Amino acid sequence: MGPLAGTQLLGLISLTAALDNGLLKTPPMGWMAWERFRCDVDCRNDPQNCIGENLFKDMADRLAEDGWKELGYEYVIIDDCWMSLIRDKHGRLQPDPSRFPGGIAKLARYVHDRGLKLGIYADMGTRTCMGFPGTTLDKIELDAQTFASWEVDYLKFDGCNSNPVQQMLGYPLMSKALNDTGRPVAYSCSWPCYQGGLPPYVNYSLLGDICHLWRNYEDIQDSWDSVLDIVDWFSSNQDDLQPAAGPGRWNDPDMLIIGNFGLSVDQARSQMALWAIMAAPLIMSNDLRNLDNSARAILQNKMAIAINQDPLGIQGRRLLQESSRIEVYWRPLSQSASALVFLSRRTDLPYHYHTSLTKLKYEPGNYKVYNVFDGSSVTRLNATTEISVSVNPSGVVMWYLLPEQQTETRSQTRQHHALL
Numbered sequence: 001m002g003p004l005a006g007t008q009l010l011g012l013i014s015l016t017a018a019l020d021n022g023l024l025k026t027p028p029m030g031w032m033a034w035e036r037f038r039c040d041v042d043c044r045n046d047p048q049n050c051i052g053e054n055l056f057k058d059m060a061d062r063l064a065e066d067g068w069k070e071l072g073y074e075y076v077i078i079d080d081c082w083m084s085l086i087r088d089k090h091g092r093l094q095p096d097p098s099r100f101p102g103g104i105a106k107l108a109r110y111v112h113d114r115g116l117k118l119g120i121y122a123d124m125g126t127r128t129c130m131g132f133p134g135t136t137l138d139k140i141e142l143d144a145q146t147f148a149s150w151e152v153d154y155l156k157f158d159g160c161n162s163n164p165v166q167q168m169l170g171y172p173l174m175s176k177a178l179n180d181t182g183r184p185v186a187y188s189c190s191w192p193c194y195q196g197g198l199p200p201y202v203n204y205s206l207l208g209d210i211c212h213l214w215r216n217y218e219d220i221q222d223s224w225d226s227v228l229d230i231v232d233w234f235s236s237n238q239d240d241l242q243p244a245a246g247p248g249r250w251n252d253p254d255m256l257i258i259g260n261f262g263l264s265v266d267q268a269r270s271q272m273a274l275w276a277i278m279a280a281p282l283i284m285s286n287d288l289r290n291l292d293n294s295a296r297a298i299l300q301n302k303m304a305i306a307i308n309q310d311p312l313g314i315q316g317r318r319l320l321q322e323s324s325r326i327e328v329y330w331r332p333l334s335q336s337a338s339a340l341v342f343l344s345r346r347t348d349l350p351y352h353y354h355t356s357l358t359k360l361k362y363e364p365g366n367y368k369v370y371n372v373f374d375g376s377s378v379t380r381l382n383a384t385t386e387i388s389v390s391v392n393p394s395g396v397v398m399w400y401l402l403p404e405q406q407t408e409t410r411s412q413t414r415q416h417h418a419l420l
Protein backbone atom coordinates (compact mmCIF):
# COMPACT_ATOMS: atom_id res chain seq x y z
CA MET A 1 0.00 0.00 0.00
CA GLY A 2 1.14 3.53 -0.68
CA PRO A 3 -0.18 6.81 -1.98
CA LEU A 4 -1.30 5.11 -5.20
CA ALA A 5 -3.50 2.60 -3.43
CA GLY A 6 -5.20 5.54 -1.73
CA THR A 7 -6.66 6.72 -5.00
CA GLN A 8 -8.04 3.25 -5.65
CA LEU A 9 -9.74 3.24 -2.26
CA LEU A 10 -11.24 6.61 -3.03
CA GLY A 11 -12.81 5.16 -6.17
CA LEU A 12 -14.39 2.44 -4.08
CA ILE A 13 -15.89 4.88 -1.64
CA SER A 14 -17.51 7.09 -4.24
CA LEU A 15 -19.56 4.14 -5.50
CA THR A 16 -21.50 3.91 -2.26
CA ALA A 17 -24.02 6.47 -1.09
CA ALA A 18 -23.94 8.05 2.35
CA LEU A 19 -26.67 9.35 4.59
CA ASP A 20 -26.56 12.60 2.75
CA ASN A 21 -27.81 15.58 4.68
CA GLY A 22 -24.46 17.31 4.53
CA LEU A 23 -23.43 16.49 8.13
CA LEU A 24 -20.18 14.95 9.34
CA LYS A 25 -18.21 15.14 6.11
CA THR A 26 -15.30 14.74 8.52
CA PRO A 27 -15.42 12.72 11.76
CA PRO A 28 -17.31 14.43 14.59
CA MET A 29 -15.31 16.10 17.35
CA GLY A 30 -16.47 16.95 20.84
CA TRP A 31 -17.02 15.66 24.33
CA MET A 32 -19.23 12.89 25.71
CA ALA A 33 -20.05 12.02 29.30
CA TRP A 34 -19.95 8.25 29.44
CA GLU A 35 -16.42 6.92 29.90
CA ARG A 36 -15.47 9.49 32.55
CA PHE A 37 -18.77 10.16 34.34
CA ARG A 38 -20.78 6.96 33.68
CA CYS A 39 -24.15 6.77 35.41
CA ASP A 40 -23.42 8.93 38.44
CA VAL A 41 -26.90 10.19 39.30
CA ASP A 42 -26.08 11.18 42.88
CA CYS A 43 -26.26 14.96 42.54
CA ARG A 44 -26.84 15.38 46.25
CA ASN A 45 -23.46 13.96 47.27
CA ASP A 46 -21.51 14.48 44.05
CA PRO A 47 -22.88 17.68 42.48
CA GLN A 48 -19.73 18.35 40.43
CA ASN A 49 -19.72 15.01 38.67
CA CYS A 50 -23.28 13.74 38.46
CA ILE A 51 -25.18 13.42 35.16
CA GLY A 52 -27.12 16.68 35.30
CA GLU A 53 -27.36 19.96 33.44
CA ASN A 54 -24.49 21.55 35.37
CA LEU A 55 -21.99 18.99 34.11
CA PHE A 56 -22.94 19.70 30.49
CA LYS A 57 -22.95 23.46 31.02
CA ASP A 58 -19.49 23.23 32.60
CA MET A 59 -18.18 21.26 29.65
CA ALA A 60 -19.78 23.63 27.13
CA ASP A 61 -18.07 26.53 28.93
CA ARG A 62 -14.72 24.78 28.80
CA LEU A 63 -15.08 23.84 25.10
CA ALA A 64 -16.00 27.43 24.26
CA GLU A 65 -13.44 29.19 26.47
CA ASP A 66 -10.35 26.97 26.44
CA GLY A 67 -9.63 26.85 22.72
CA TRP A 68 -11.39 23.56 21.92
CA LYS A 69 -14.18 24.93 19.76
CA GLU A 70 -11.77 26.68 17.39
CA LEU A 71 -10.03 23.36 16.82
CA GLY A 72 -13.30 21.66 15.86
CA TYR A 73 -14.43 20.11 19.16
CA GLU A 74 -18.07 21.21 18.89
CA TYR A 75 -20.44 18.49 20.14
CA VAL A 76 -21.41 18.23 23.82
CA ILE A 77 -23.02 14.80 24.08
CA ILE A 78 -25.22 13.44 26.84
CA ASP A 79 -25.02 9.64 27.23
CA ASP A 80 -27.24 7.25 29.22
CA CYS A 81 -28.90 8.16 32.56
CA TRP A 82 -30.29 11.61 31.68
CA MET A 83 -33.91 10.50 31.67
CA SER A 84 -36.69 10.38 34.17
CA LEU A 85 -37.74 6.77 34.87
CA ILE A 86 -41.15 7.54 33.40
CA ARG A 87 -42.32 9.16 30.17
CA ASP A 88 -44.56 12.24 30.50
CA LYS A 89 -48.35 12.18 30.19
CA HIS A 90 -48.06 12.50 26.39
CA GLY A 91 -45.73 9.52 26.28
CA ARG A 92 -42.65 11.64 25.62
CA LEU A 93 -39.21 11.07 27.08
CA GLN A 94 -38.36 13.65 29.71
CA PRO A 95 -35.18 14.46 31.62
CA ASP A 96 -34.89 13.70 35.32
CA PRO A 97 -36.47 16.84 36.80
CA SER A 98 -34.10 17.21 39.73
CA ARG A 99 -30.91 16.78 37.69
CA PHE A 100 -32.09 18.76 34.60
CA PRO A 101 -34.44 21.32 36.17
CA GLY A 102 -34.19 23.63 33.12
CA GLY A 103 -35.03 20.86 30.63
CA ILE A 104 -33.15 19.82 27.52
CA ALA A 105 -34.41 22.62 25.25
CA LYS A 106 -32.92 25.19 27.60
CA LEU A 107 -29.66 23.24 27.82
CA ALA A 108 -29.55 23.12 24.01
CA ARG A 109 -29.92 26.93 23.92
CA TYR A 110 -27.09 27.27 26.44
CA VAL A 111 -24.87 25.09 24.26
CA HIS A 112 -25.91 26.83 21.00
CA ASP A 113 -25.28 30.25 22.54
CA ARG A 114 -21.65 29.21 22.88
CA GLY A 115 -21.39 28.16 19.25
CA LEU A 116 -21.57 24.45 20.09
CA LYS A 117 -23.95 21.58 19.36
CA LEU A 118 -25.86 19.29 21.72
CA GLY A 119 -26.01 15.51 21.45
CA ILE A 120 -28.37 13.18 23.29
CA TYR A 121 -28.76 9.46 23.93
CA ALA A 122 -31.59 7.00 23.43
CA ASP A 123 -31.82 3.22 23.19
CA MET A 124 -33.48 1.05 20.56
CA GLY A 125 -35.18 -1.37 22.95
CA THR A 126 -37.43 -1.67 25.94
CA ARG A 127 -34.95 -0.06 28.34
CA THR A 128 -31.61 1.75 28.00
CA CYS A 129 -28.48 -0.17 29.03
CA MET A 130 -28.78 1.38 32.51
CA GLY A 131 -32.52 0.72 32.79
CA PHE A 132 -34.09 4.04 31.77
CA PRO A 133 -37.02 4.19 29.30
CA GLY A 134 -36.15 2.71 25.92
CA THR A 135 -37.36 3.60 22.46
CA THR A 136 -39.45 0.73 21.20
CA LEU A 137 -40.51 0.65 17.54
CA ASP A 138 -43.80 2.40 18.26
CA LYS A 139 -41.99 5.27 20.02
CA ILE A 140 -39.37 6.04 17.37
CA GLU A 141 -41.22 8.83 15.57
CA LEU A 142 -42.31 10.49 18.79
CA ASP A 143 -38.82 10.42 20.25
CA ALA A 144 -37.26 11.79 17.05
CA GLN A 145 -39.81 14.63 17.10
CA THR A 146 -39.14 15.30 20.78
CA PHE A 147 -35.37 15.55 20.20
CA ALA A 148 -35.88 17.84 17.18
CA SER A 149 -38.31 20.03 19.16
CA TRP A 150 -35.57 20.46 21.78
CA GLU A 151 -33.15 21.45 18.96
CA VAL A 152 -30.83 18.54 19.57
CA ASP A 153 -28.06 18.14 16.95
CA TYR A 154 -26.80 14.59 17.45
CA LEU A 155 -28.33 11.30 18.57
CA LYS A 156 -26.47 8.29 19.91
CA PHE A 157 -28.90 5.39 19.47
CA ASP A 158 -27.84 2.44 21.62
CA GLY A 159 -29.19 -1.10 21.30
CA CYS A 160 -29.57 -2.73 24.72
CA ASN A 161 -32.73 -4.76 25.35
CA SER A 162 -33.81 -5.37 21.77
CA ASN A 163 -33.55 -8.34 19.43
CA PRO A 164 -31.96 -8.46 15.95
CA VAL A 165 -35.30 -8.12 14.17
CA GLN A 166 -36.26 -5.04 16.16
CA GLN A 167 -32.82 -3.57 15.48
CA MET A 168 -33.09 -4.23 11.76
CA LEU A 169 -36.37 -2.33 11.70
CA GLY A 170 -35.55 0.29 14.31
CA TYR A 171 -32.23 1.74 13.15
CA PRO A 172 -33.46 2.59 9.60
CA LEU A 173 -36.77 3.81 11.03
CA MET A 174 -35.03 6.26 13.36
CA SER A 175 -32.93 7.51 10.44
CA LYS A 176 -36.10 8.26 8.50
CA ALA A 177 -37.86 9.71 11.54
CA LEU A 178 -34.97 12.12 12.16
CA ASN A 179 -34.98 13.13 8.51
CA ASP A 180 -38.75 13.67 8.64
CA THR A 181 -38.34 16.19 11.46
CA GLY A 182 -36.59 18.51 9.00
CA ARG A 183 -33.82 19.15 11.53
CA PRO A 184 -30.33 18.00 10.49
CA VAL A 185 -29.34 15.58 13.26
CA ALA A 186 -26.09 13.61 13.27
CA TYR A 187 -27.02 9.96 13.81
CA SER A 188 -24.73 7.53 15.65
CA CYS A 189 -25.86 3.90 15.54
CA SER A 190 -24.65 1.32 18.05
CA TRP A 191 -26.27 -1.40 15.92
CA PRO A 192 -23.10 -3.19 14.69
CA CYS A 193 -21.89 -3.58 18.30
CA TYR A 194 -24.89 -5.78 18.95
CA GLN A 195 -24.24 -7.92 15.84
CA GLY A 196 -20.57 -8.72 16.45
CA GLY A 197 -19.37 -5.83 14.28
CA LEU A 198 -18.56 -7.85 11.14
CA PRO A 199 -20.14 -9.07 7.90
CA PRO A 200 -22.19 -11.06 7.10
CA TYR A 201 -24.17 -10.03 10.20
CA VAL A 202 -23.36 -6.35 9.70
CA ASN A 203 -24.12 -4.75 6.33
CA TYR A 204 -21.78 -1.74 6.24
CA SER A 205 -23.22 -0.54 2.96
CA LEU A 206 -26.64 -0.26 4.57
CA LEU A 207 -25.21 1.37 7.71
CA GLY A 208 -23.50 4.03 5.61
CA ASP A 209 -26.85 4.76 3.94
CA ILE A 210 -28.69 5.35 7.21
CA CYS A 211 -26.15 6.42 9.87
CA HIS A 212 -23.30 8.96 10.03
CA LEU A 213 -21.25 6.85 12.40
CA TRP A 214 -21.51 3.60 14.26
CA ARG A 215 -19.93 1.88 17.22
CA ASN A 216 -18.49 -1.39 15.91
CA TYR A 217 -16.98 -2.86 19.04
CA GLU A 218 -16.95 -2.88 22.83
CA ASP A 219 -16.95 0.18 25.10
CA ILE A 220 -13.59 1.72 25.84
CA GLN A 221 -12.38 1.61 29.46
CA ASP A 222 -9.81 3.79 31.19
CA SER A 223 -6.77 1.61 30.44
CA TRP A 224 -4.04 1.02 27.88
CA ASP A 225 -5.17 -2.61 27.62
CA SER A 226 -8.55 -1.39 26.45
CA VAL A 227 -7.01 0.95 23.85
CA LEU A 228 -4.82 -1.89 22.52
CA ASP A 229 -7.73 -4.33 22.46
CA ILE A 230 -9.74 -1.89 20.35
CA VAL A 231 -6.83 -1.10 18.02
CA ASP A 232 -6.14 -4.82 17.56
CA TRP A 233 -9.76 -5.59 16.77
CA PHE A 234 -10.07 -2.76 14.24
CA SER A 235 -6.73 -3.64 12.63
CA SER A 236 -7.39 -7.39 12.47
CA ASN A 237 -10.69 -6.66 10.75
CA GLN A 238 -9.54 -3.71 8.64
CA ASP A 239 -10.34 -5.42 5.32
CA ASP A 240 -14.02 -5.32 6.30
CA LEU A 241 -14.03 -2.07 8.27
CA GLN A 242 -11.68 0.29 6.45
CA PRO A 243 -13.67 0.48 3.17
CA ALA A 244 -16.87 1.19 5.12
CA ALA A 245 -15.63 4.64 6.17
CA GLY A 246 -15.78 7.83 4.17
CA PRO A 247 -17.22 11.35 4.36
CA GLY A 248 -20.53 11.17 6.25
CA ARG A 249 -19.97 7.54 7.33
CA TRP A 250 -17.49 6.67 10.05
CA ASN A 251 -16.42 3.69 12.12
CA ASP A 252 -16.36 4.64 15.81
CA PRO A 253 -13.77 2.91 18.02
CA ASP A 254 -15.23 4.90 20.94
CA MET A 255 -14.16 7.87 23.07
CA LEU A 256 -10.75 9.43 23.69
CA ILE A 257 -9.76 8.71 27.30
CA ILE A 258 -6.77 11.11 27.23
CA GLY A 259 -6.65 13.21 30.40
CA ASN A 260 -8.08 10.52 32.69
CA PHE A 261 -6.26 8.01 34.90
CA GLY A 262 -5.33 5.04 32.75
CA LEU A 263 -2.81 6.27 30.15
CA SER A 264 0.78 7.48 30.41
CA VAL A 265 1.80 10.47 28.29
CA ASP A 266 3.22 8.13 25.64
CA GLN A 267 0.07 6.03 25.64
CA ALA A 268 -2.08 9.15 25.34
CA ARG A 269 -0.10 10.18 22.23
CA SER A 270 -0.61 6.67 20.91
CA GLN A 271 -4.39 6.88 21.27
CA MET A 272 -4.49 10.29 19.55
CA ALA A 273 -2.25 9.08 16.71
CA LEU A 274 -4.13 5.86 16.11
CA TRP A 275 -7.56 7.54 16.26
CA ALA A 276 -6.29 10.04 13.66
CA ILE A 277 -5.12 7.19 11.43
CA MET A 278 -8.46 5.40 11.84
CA ALA A 279 -10.47 8.52 10.87
CA ALA A 280 -12.22 8.00 14.19
CA PRO A 281 -14.54 10.46 15.88
CA LEU A 282 -12.48 12.62 18.26
CA ILE A 283 -14.95 12.59 21.12
CA MET A 284 -13.24 13.11 24.45
CA SER A 285 -14.59 11.70 27.68
CA ASN A 286 -12.57 13.43 30.37
CA ASP A 287 -12.92 16.26 32.85
CA LEU A 288 -12.16 19.41 30.87
CA ARG A 289 -12.21 21.37 34.14
CA ASN A 290 -9.17 19.43 35.39
CA LEU A 291 -6.89 18.55 32.53
CA ASP A 292 -3.12 18.54 32.80
CA ASN A 293 -1.03 20.35 30.23
CA SER A 294 0.32 17.26 28.51
CA ALA A 295 -3.20 15.87 27.90
CA ARG A 296 -4.34 19.26 26.65
CA ALA A 297 -1.37 19.55 24.28
CA ILE A 298 -2.00 16.09 22.84
CA LEU A 299 -5.74 16.63 22.35
CA GLN A 300 -5.13 20.10 20.88
CA ASN A 301 -2.32 19.01 18.54
CA LYS A 302 -3.24 20.78 15.30
CA MET A 303 -1.44 18.42 12.99
CA ALA A 304 -2.97 15.29 14.55
CA ILE A 305 -6.40 16.92 14.27
CA ALA A 306 -5.78 17.94 10.63
CA ILE A 307 -4.80 14.35 9.81
CA ASN A 308 -7.95 13.06 11.52
CA GLN A 309 -10.10 15.63 9.71
CA ASP A 310 -8.58 15.18 6.26
CA PRO A 311 -11.29 15.99 3.68
CA LEU A 312 -10.75 12.81 1.62
CA GLY A 313 -11.97 10.85 4.62
CA ILE A 314 -10.06 7.67 3.78
CA GLN A 315 -9.53 5.53 6.87
CA GLY A 316 -5.96 4.33 7.38
CA ARG A 317 -4.65 0.83 7.88
CA ARG A 318 -2.09 -1.16 9.81
CA LEU A 319 0.68 -1.88 7.28
CA LEU A 320 3.11 -3.98 9.26
CA GLN A 321 3.49 -5.94 12.47
CA GLU A 322 7.21 -6.55 12.92
CA SER A 323 8.68 -9.34 15.04
CA SER A 324 10.41 -6.52 16.96
CA ARG A 325 6.88 -5.59 18.11
CA ILE A 326 6.94 -2.35 16.19
CA GLU A 327 3.78 -1.77 14.17
CA VAL A 328 3.42 0.66 11.28
CA TYR A 329 0.14 2.38 10.43
CA TRP A 330 -0.53 4.49 7.36
CA ARG A 331 -3.26 6.81 6.11
CA PRO A 332 -3.47 8.51 2.69
CA LEU A 333 -4.43 12.18 2.84
CA SER A 334 -5.49 14.85 0.39
CA GLN A 335 -2.93 16.60 -1.84
CA SER A 336 -0.76 13.45 -2.01
CA ALA A 337 0.11 13.80 1.66
CA SER A 338 0.03 10.87 4.06
CA ALA A 339 0.51 10.00 7.70
CA LEU A 340 2.63 7.25 9.22
CA VAL A 341 2.54 5.99 12.79
CA PHE A 342 5.24 3.80 14.31
CA LEU A 343 3.77 2.13 17.43
CA SER A 344 5.87 0.19 19.91
CA ARG A 345 4.25 -2.77 21.67
CA ARG A 346 7.48 -3.29 23.58
CA THR A 347 7.88 -3.02 27.35
CA ASP A 348 11.63 -2.50 27.67
CA LEU A 349 13.15 0.72 26.34
CA PRO A 350 13.02 3.07 23.33
CA TYR A 351 13.55 0.91 20.27
CA HIS A 352 15.41 2.02 17.16
CA TYR A 353 13.33 0.87 14.24
CA HIS A 354 15.16 0.79 10.92
CA THR A 355 13.25 1.24 7.70
CA SER A 356 12.93 3.50 4.65
CA LEU A 357 9.96 5.00 2.89
CA THR A 358 10.66 2.65 -0.04
CA LYS A 359 10.31 -0.32 2.32
CA LEU A 360 6.96 1.16 3.37
CA LYS A 361 5.90 1.12 -0.32
CA TYR A 362 6.29 4.85 -0.91
CA GLU A 363 7.03 5.97 -4.44
CA PRO A 364 10.57 7.11 -5.30
CA GLY A 365 11.36 10.74 -4.63
CA ASN A 366 11.99 13.17 -1.84
CA TYR A 367 9.60 13.85 1.01
CA LYS A 368 9.14 16.55 3.57
CA VAL A 369 8.45 14.91 6.94
CA TYR A 370 6.86 16.60 9.97
CA ASN A 371 7.05 14.94 13.35
CA VAL A 372 3.54 15.50 14.72
CA PHE A 373 4.32 15.37 18.44
CA ASP A 374 7.80 16.91 18.72
CA GLY A 375 7.28 19.56 16.05
CA SER A 376 10.52 18.87 14.19
CA SER A 377 10.70 18.44 10.43
CA VAL A 378 13.05 17.04 7.83
CA THR A 379 13.22 18.14 4.22
CA ARG A 380 14.38 16.15 1.21
CA LEU A 381 14.11 12.74 2.78
CA ASN A 382 14.85 10.45 -0.14
CA ALA A 383 12.51 7.44 -0.11
CA THR A 384 15.47 5.10 -0.40
CA THR A 385 17.37 6.58 2.57
CA GLU A 386 17.68 4.24 5.54
CA ILE A 387 16.12 5.84 8.59
CA SER A 388 16.11 4.97 12.27
CA VAL A 389 13.04 5.90 14.30
CA SER A 390 13.25 5.77 18.09
CA VAL A 391 9.91 4.67 19.55
CA ASN A 392 9.20 4.60 23.31
CA PRO A 393 7.54 1.57 24.93
CA SER A 394 3.76 1.81 24.33
CA GLY A 395 4.44 5.08 22.51
CA VAL A 396 4.34 6.29 18.95
CA VAL A 397 6.22 8.41 16.50
CA MET A 398 3.77 10.05 14.11
CA TRP A 399 4.74 11.62 10.81
CA TYR A 400 2.93 13.80 8.32
CA LEU A 401 4.56 13.44 4.89
CA LEU A 402 4.40 15.49 1.73
CA PRO A 403 6.10 14.60 -1.54
CA GLU A 404 8.53 17.34 -2.59
CA GLN A 405 8.42 18.25 -6.24
CA GLN A 406 10.89 20.50 -8.01
CA THR A 407 8.45 23.32 -7.41
CA GLU A 408 5.75 22.82 -4.83
CA THR A 409 2.18 23.60 -5.80
CA ARG A 410 0.56 26.61 -4.18
CA SER A 411 -2.07 24.53 -2.41
CA GLN A 412 0.60 22.38 -0.76
CA THR A 413 2.37 25.48 0.49
CA ARG A 414 -0.94 26.71 1.85
CA GLN A 415 -1.49 23.44 3.62
CA HIS A 416 1.94 23.60 5.31
CA HIS A 417 0.97 26.93 6.73
CA ALA A 418 -2.43 25.74 7.84
CA LEU A 419 -0.84 22.86 9.71
CA LEU A 420 2.09 24.55 11.36
Ligand SMILES: *[C@@H]1O[C@H](CO)[C@@H](O)[C@H](O)[C@H]1NC(C)=O
Pocket residue numbers: 019020021022178179180181182183184185
Ligand atom coordinates in the same frame (compact mmCIF):
# COMPACT_ATOMS: atom_id res chain seq x y z
C1 LIG B 1 -33.48 14.12 4.36
O1 LIG B 1 -33.04 13.24 3.35
C2 LIG B 1 -32.82 13.85 2.08
C3 LIG B 1 -32.47 12.75 1.10
O2 LIG B 1 -31.31 12.07 1.49
C4 LIG B 1 -31.74 14.91 2.20
O3 LIG B 1 -31.55 15.54 0.96
C5 LIG B 1 -32.13 15.91 3.26
O4 LIG B 1 -31.07 16.85 3.44
C6 LIG B 1 -32.46 15.23 4.57
N1 LIG B 1 -32.96 16.21 5.52
C7 LIG B 1 -32.59 16.23 6.79
C8 LIG B 1 -33.20 17.31 7.60
O5 LIG B 1 -31.83 15.43 7.30
Ligand SMILES: *[C@@H]1O[C@H](CO)[C@@H](O)[C@H](O)[C@H]1NC(C)=O
Pocket residue numbers: 203205206207209
Ligand atom coordinates in the same frame (compact mmCIF):
# COMPACT_ATOMS: atom_id res chain seq x y z
C1 LIG C 1 -26.61 -4.46 2.09
O1 LIG C 1 -27.46 -3.33 2.01
C2 LIG C 1 -27.59 -2.81 0.70
C3 LIG C 1 -28.43 -1.57 0.81
O2 LIG C 1 -27.67 -0.49 1.23
C4 LIG C 1 -28.20 -3.84 -0.20
O3 LIG C 1 -28.26 -3.32 -1.52
C5 LIG C 1 -27.37 -5.11 -0.18
O4 LIG C 1 -28.04 -6.10 -0.90
C6 LIG C 1 -27.17 -5.58 1.25
N1 LIG C 1 -26.23 -6.69 1.24
C7 LIG C 1 -26.49 -7.85 1.79
C8 LIG C 1 -25.42 -8.88 1.73
O5 LIG C 1 -27.55 -8.06 2.37
Ligand SMILES: *[C@@H]1O[C@H](CO)[C@@H](O)[C@H](O)[C@H]1NC(C)=O
Pocket residue numbers: 364365366382383384
Ligand atom coordinates in the same frame (compact mmCIF):
# COMPACT_ATOMS: atom_id res chain seq x y z
C1 LIG D 1 17.19 9.15 -4.19
O1 LIG D 1 18.30 8.33 -3.99
C2 LIG D 1 18.54 7.44 -5.09
C3 LIG D 1 19.64 6.47 -4.69
O2 LIG D 1 20.69 7.17 -4.09
C4 LIG D 1 18.89 8.27 -6.32
O3 LIG D 1 19.09 7.41 -7.42
C5 LIG D 1 17.74 9.19 -6.62
O4 LIG D 1 18.08 10.06 -7.69
C6 LIG D 1 17.38 10.02 -5.41
N1 LIG D 1 16.14 10.72 -5.71
C7 LIG D 1 16.00 12.03 -5.57
C8 LIG D 1 14.67 12.58 -5.97
O5 LIG D 1 16.87 12.75 -5.13
